[in-house]
Amino acid sequence: MMEVDVAVIGSGPAGLTAAIHAHNSGARKVLLLEREEELGGILKQCIHNGFGLEQFKQDYTGPEYAERLIKESEQAGVQCFLNTLVTDLSSDRVIAALSPEHGALEIKARSIVLAMGCRERTRPSIGIPGTRPAGIFTAGVAQRFVNMDGYLPGKKVVILGSGDIGLIMARRLTLEGAKVIGVYEIMNYPGGLKRNVVQCLNDFDIPLYLSHTVTEIKGKERVEGVVVSKVDGDLHPVPGSEQSIECDTLLLSVGLIPENELSKKAGIELNTATRGPVTTETMETSVPGIFTCGNVSTVFDLVDYVAQTGAAAGAFAARYASGQVSGSRQSMDVVAGENVRLLFPQRYSFQDDLVLFVRAAEPVEKPVTIEVTPPGSRINRLYARPNEMLRVKVPKEKLAEVKQPIRVSIREK
Amino acid sequence: MAVEKRHFVCVVCPIGCEIDVVHDGSKIISMEGNKCEKSLEFVSQELIEPMRILTTTVRIEGARWPVIPVRTDKAVPKRLFPRIMKQLRSVELQAPVDILDVVVTDVLHTGANIIATRSMPRS
Numbered sequence: 001m002m003e004v005d006v007a008v009i010g011s012g013p014a015g016l017t018a019a020i021h022a023h024n025s026g027a028r029k030v031l032l033l034e035r036e037e038e039l040g041g042i043l044k045q046c047i048h049n050g051f052g053l054e055q056f057k058q059d060y061t062g063p064e065y066a067e068r069l070i071k072e073s074e075q076a077g078v079q080c081f082l083n084t085l086v087t088d089l090s091s092d093r094v095i096a097a098l099s100p101e102h103g104a105l106e107i108k109a110r111s112i113v114l115a116m117g118c119r120e121r122t123r124p125s126i127g128i129p130g131t132r133p134a135g136i137f138t139a140g141v142a143q144r145f146v147n148m149d150g151y152l153p154g155k156k157v158v159i160l161g162s163g164d165i166g167l168i169m170a171r172r173l174t175l176e177g178a179k180v181i182g183v184y185e186i187m188n189y190p191g192g193l194k195r196n197v198v199q200c201l202n203d204f205d206i207p208l209y210l211s212h213t214v215t216e217i218k219g220k221e222r223v224e225g226v227v228v229s230k231v232d233g234d235l236h237p238v239p240g241s242e243q244s245i246e247c248d249t250l251l252l253s254v255g256l257i258p259e260n261e262l263s264k265k266a267g268i269e270l271n272t273a274t275r276g277p278v279t280t281e282t283m284e285t286s287v288p289g290i291f292t293c294g295n296v297s298t299v300f301d302l303v304d305y306v307a308q309t310g311a312a313a314g315a316f317a318a319r320y321a322s323g324q325v326s327g328s329r330q331s332m333d334v335v336a337g338e339n340v341r342l343l344f345p346q347r348y349s350f351q352d353d354l355v356l357f358v359r360a361a362e363p364v365e366k367p368v369t370i371e372v373t374p375p376g377s378r379i380n381r382l383y384a385r386p387n388e389m390l391r392v393k394v395p396k397e398k399l400a401e402v403k404q405p406i407r408v409s410i411r412e413k
Numbered sequence: 414m415a416v417e418k419r420h421f422v423c424v425v426c427p428i429g430c431e432i433d434v435v436h437d438g439s440k441i442i443s444m445e446g447n448k449c450e451k452s453l454e455f456v457s458q459e460l461i462e463p464m465r466i467l468t469t470t471v472r473i474e475g476a477r478w479p480v481i482p483v484r485t486d487k488a489v490p491k492r493l494f495p496r497i498m499k500q501l502r503s504v505e506l507q508a509p510v511d512i513l514d515v516v517v518t519d520v521l522h523t524g525a526n527i528i529a530t531r532s533m534p535r536s
Contacts, residue, residue, distance in 0.1 A: 047469070047470065047482035049468055049484065059466070061468055061484055064512065064530045067512050146470075147470055147482060148480065149479065150470065150472070150479040150480035175467075175498055176469075176498070193427065194427070195427065195429060198424050198429065199424060199465070202422070203463075382448070383428070388427060
């Protein structure tokens with residue numbers, strides 16, 4: 001059996017950053033496991049700019065950001081297994097993996113970092129009635145077709161859902177000569193970042209229809225059209241509001257789900273709101289020595305946030321691998337209060353500052369206070385939007401005396 | 414030009430201020446809705462000539478992938494996007510290509526180069 005200090009599963013921005021930081025924090029043998037033939041994860045197909053503004057003070061495209069991290073990981077001497085699919089993970093930190101080059105692998109790791117990312121929700125997960133023709137893609141699959149495989153998936157496109165990838169693809173397909181008829185969003189606010197709505201839709205005169213959804217797909221072999229309907233306050237289609245639209249392609253940008261099949265195999269406790277592992281501020285899961293970062297933990301909006309969790313996971317995984325961790329450790333729950341849909345991390349183990357990522361349940365377009373009690377920290381922000389995670393930091397010193405669950409609320413000021 | 418009203422969403426930072434601007438075609442007469450002064454520069458530029466970075470792909474021969482991502486190395490007038498896209502359709506690179514290699518020099522006399530945004534070895 002192969003033995004390593006830190007094994008990292010997945011080489012997107014989270015995994016690469018974790019591997020680099022594990023090495024920089026003293027781990028000697030860091031192994032990065034990637035199921036694809038190249039490192040970089042989803043960054044490879046995100047050819048638009050806007051990456052690394054916070055972390056590197058640079059406006060990189062996804063591939064540039066990835067290449068910078070890949071070079072850093074090479075310089076650090078991180079070992080990589082490509083084309084390597086992890087098939088099993090145990091709570092005593094043994095990884096089973098398959099690869100054409102290395103065959104069936106068993107790897108014993110002193111600590112593990114989970115960085116498997118997330119998957120897109122598909123048509124069955126939202127249940128659109130109608131036929132089952134070709135021409136229905138998730139936005140990320142279409143992105144890969146266009147940006148890596150060099151195909152245009154269709155010429156007349158309707159986009160359901162206004163997640164960031166859908167918005168980015170509306171612009172991309174328009175540039176490549178397709179007609180994007182419109183983006184239809186069931187909620188009464190956009191799913192993606194405001195700047196993406198402006199730069200991807202408004203810039204190209206692509207209409208965004210809020211409180212609308214697709215209620216039927218038409219076509220036998222290929223998509224021939226869709227029916228869109230307005231929805232009421234309970235998100236139910238309004239009878240009589242149906243409108244037929246002719247199109248050959250439907251893109252779905254209807255949310256992402258952390259990919260935790262391996263976490264479940266290791267018996268890691270998952271949080272129902274984030275659908276990722278229950279995590280401490282050191283990125284440790286409920287299984288000692290297994291850490292998590294990036295979109296497998298909770299779906300983040302910005303790569304900078306993903307990298308931040310990767311850096312913490314790598315550093316604490318290295319520390320665990322070196323044996324510098326006390327045996328019994330107390331920890332406290334961090335729970336969602338008023339107007340909080342989800343938060344990350346969900347436990348506090350008194351080892352580091354508490355950097356909280358909080359997603360609001362309802363939009364508040366006026367100044368808000370994020371209250372963290374105990375210790376009673378109040379942090380002000382200009383607004384709270386469900387599509388833009390709030391990040392707040394409570395210093396370790398303030399939390400030393402905490403004896404009850406930490407509640408996080410978003411209130412109007 | 415006559416005085417006009419226009420609505421902008423500022424994208425300088427994530428707040429995305431909704432700004433109402435009264436202008437005469439090139440100069441701002443008044444604006445409201447912006448929370449800081451940075452919007453002024455953004456809106457002024459938007460009135461004269463909206464500038465954006467263009468990111469896209471071009472064909473490549475001899476590599477693992479049939480296309481390689483590229484971008485302009487600085488912002489170019491948004492109105493030129495269709496013409497730049499058209500020009501790039503006739504470009505085909507040969508692998509290997511290194512990240513930041515110049516693919517097209519001074520595209521459409523904008524002063525901007527088209528550069529590769531990843532390296533791609535020969536396969």
